[in-house]
Amino acid sequence: MSKPALMSLHQALKRSFHSLEQNHKVWNSVLEECVPLMGSLGNLAEQLLALNGVQMASTPLARFSDLQDRLRCKLLVAVDTILDKLADKMCSLQKVRDAVGNQVTAAFQVYEQHADTLDLTTCLQRSAAAPSVADMLEWLQDAERYYRQQYLRRKALLQALKPGELSDLQNAHRRWEALATPEREDSVSDTLFRVSFFMDSP
Amino acid sequence: MEAKSPGASTPCRKPVLSGSARKLKDNAADWHNFVMKWDRLNDEGSTIANQIVNLKLSKEAVKEADIAEDGGQTAITQRTGSASAAAAELEDRCSALVVILEKMAHLVSKMEKLASSTKGVCELQEFQQERTGVCAPLFHTWPVTHFDEVSSRLLRSYTEELALKEVIVGEIAHTCRSDLALVYLSCWLYQPYLEQSSTVQLESLLLETGHRPL
Numbered sequence: 001m002s003k004p005a006l007m008s009l010h011q012a013l014k015r016s017f018h019s020l021e022q023n024h025k026v027w028n029s030v031l032e033e034c035v036p037l038m039g040s041l042g043n044l045a046e047q048l049l050a051l052n053g054v055q056m057a058s059t060p061l062a063r064f065s066d067l068q069d070r071l072r073c074k075l076l077v078a079v080d081t082i083l084d085k086l087a088d089k090m091c092s093l094q095k096v097r098d099a100v101g102n103q104v105t106a107a108f109q110v111y112e113q114h115a116d117t118l119d120l121t122t123c124l125q126r127s128a129a130a131p132s133v134a135d136m137l138e139w140l141q142d143a144e145r146y147y148r149q150q151y152l153r154r155k156a157l158l159q160a161l162k163p164g165e166l167s168d169l170q171n172a173h174r175r176w177e178a179l180a181t182p183e184r185e186d187s188v189s190d191t192l193f194r195v196s197f198f199m200d201s202p
Numbered sequence: 203m204e205a206k207s208p209g210a211s212t213p214c215r216k217p218v219l220s221g222s223a224r225k226l227k228d229n230a231a232d233w234h235n236f237v238m239k240w241d242r243l244n245d246e247g248s249t250i251a252n253q254i255v256n257l258k259l260s261k262e263a264v265k266e267a268d269i270a271e272d273g274g275q276t277a278i279t280q281r282t283g284s285a286s287a288a289a290a291e292l293e294d295r296c297s298a299l300v301v302i303l304e305k306m307a308h309l310v311s312k313m314e315k316l317a318s319s320t321k322g323v324c325e326l327q328e329f330q331q332e333r334t335g336v337c338a339p340l341f342h343t344w345p346v347t348h349f350d351e352v353s354s355r356l357l358r359s360y361t362e363e364l365a366l367k368e369v370i371v372g373e374i375a376h377t378c379r380s381d382l383a384l385v386y387l388s389c390w391l392y393q394p395y396l397e398q399s400s401t402v403q404l405e406s407l408l409l410e411t412g413h414r415p416l
Contacts, residue, residue, distance in 0.1 A: 046384065050388075053381045061389075063369075064365075064366060067366070067389070071385070071388060071389055074388075074392040074394050078392065
């Protein structure tokens with residue numbers, strides 16, 4: 001009889017989806033917080049480029065002999081501060097990725113424990129209020145993959161940035177925005193809509 | 203050894219500060235307040251300087267468009283109207299920046315008085331120490347000369363920064379080069395002559411004089 005097995009799997013799936021819902025909100029809000037930081041980074045790169053392009057000796061600032069070095073130092077410190085803040089944001093994103101990953105693994109473990117008692121028909125069976133177990137497991141895996149890939153791509157972009165390479169720094173926010181995969185992001189939101197009745201069911 | 207004042211060499215807080223210590227502590231508080239005021243003025247000035255550069259650069263863009271498009275008399279007259287409005291706004295913003303600069307100059311002159319008063323107190327204290335032979339720190343650890351060193355260094359930074367800002371205010375509305383305008387803006391905002399160490403020194407001054415809890 002697969003009824004108790006199905007019940008415990010449903011409970012595990014509910015826990016995973018509740019966690020996914022929470023973490024999805026956190027993920028989106030952290031990503032939003034990154035946008036102004038990436039903008040500031042581009043701004044600072046532009047200021048550094050302007051500073052490199054100006055011959056101080058031929059400007060009204062000529063009498064400040066060490067100005068160029070001092071200003072460059074200040075700007076680079078500001079770049080470092082922004083990169084530190086972004087590193088903190090990446091930590092928050094990593095936490096989301098890990099939390100979702102752990103929840104998905106937990107749901108799969110429960111499934112594997114009961115795999116012998118759950119026949120194919122039970123796994124594929126769906127009702128008006130609950131999608132099939134197979135679908136839900138697949139959606140969880142998709143969500144987990146989305147966070148994993150996004151995190152790695154964004155982390156790689158930030159790691160490749162060097163304060164000396166100004167044009168890279170200047171374009172970083174455009175490349176950051178280009179990393180977004182709205183259709184995958186939407187599919188996580190869609191999943192949460194599809195399982196909303198299931199999540200609220202006792 | 204009768205001149206040894208009670209508690210002067212002990213690390214614990216004295217209930218009532220002697221004349222010199224009182225004065226140095228007040229001066230430290232004044233430094234803090236002046237620096238806070240300066241920062242506020244710098245933020246206000248930064249906003250105004252940004253507006254000036256934006257107005258100036260958009261004016262240049264309009265001028266170029268006028269040259270490119272020679273026909274259409276009515277379009278040009280309309281533009282001249284909006285150009286004079288922009289010029290008036292530019293004038294207004296420039297005056298606002300001059301007011302900020304004047305306030306900053308006033309602040310630096312107050313800092314000068316503060317630094318010279320600190321120097322005076324330190325010299326007096328040194329003189330007394332030579333006479334009595336007692337060389338105890340007034341607060342926790344700093345020798346008296348250190349107060350003078352810190353306040354002179356702070357004064358030097360702010361004087362140099364003011365000189366830089368004077369040049370920026372004089373030039374910012376007269377440059378047509380966008381990169382130079384950007385350099386002026388970053389100079390105003392990031393204050394290259396105020397080093398990170400000035401902040402640390404000011405904080406340690408506040409710590410030494412007991413304004414910040416240890």
